[in-house]
Amino acid sequence: MFQGYLTPHQKCSHCELNFETLNADDGPAYIAMGLVCLFVVPFFFIAQVLYEPPFWLALVISLPLTLGIILGLLPLVKGAFMGALWKSRT
Ligand SMILES: [Zn+2]
Numbered sequence: 001m002f003q004g005y006l007t008p009h010q011k012c013s014h015c016e017l018n019f020e021t022l023n024a025d026d027g028p029a030y031i032a033m034g035l036v037c038l039f040v041v042p043f044f045f046i047a048q049v050l051y052e053p054p055f056w057l058a059l060v061i062s063l064p065l066t067l068g069i070i071l072g073l074l075p076l077v078k079g080a081f082m083g084a085l086w087k088s089r090t
C-alpha cells in the first residue's frame with residue numbers, strides 16, 4: 001500500500017483503486033498520538049508510583065519507547081484511516 005514510510009502508491013496493484021483521492025492529512029497522526037497517550041501515559045504513571053525511577057531513567061526509557069510506538073503505529077493507522085475514507089465514499 002505504501003511506497004515509502006507513509007507515502008501511498010498512486011493506485012492499488014490489485015484493483016487499480018486510486019489512492020490519491022484518499023487524502024488522510026493529519027488524521028492518522030492525531031489518532032496515533034491519542035492511542036499512545038491513552039495506553040502509554042497511564043503505564044508510566046503506574047511505573048512511577050510502583051518503582052519511583054529517577055527522572056533521567058524515566059526519560060531515557062519513556063522518550064524512545066513512546067517515539068518508537070508512535071512511529072510503528074503510524075503506517076498501520078494511516079492504512080486504516082485511508083480504508084475508512086474509502087469506505088465512507090462508497
Ligand atoms: Zn486494491
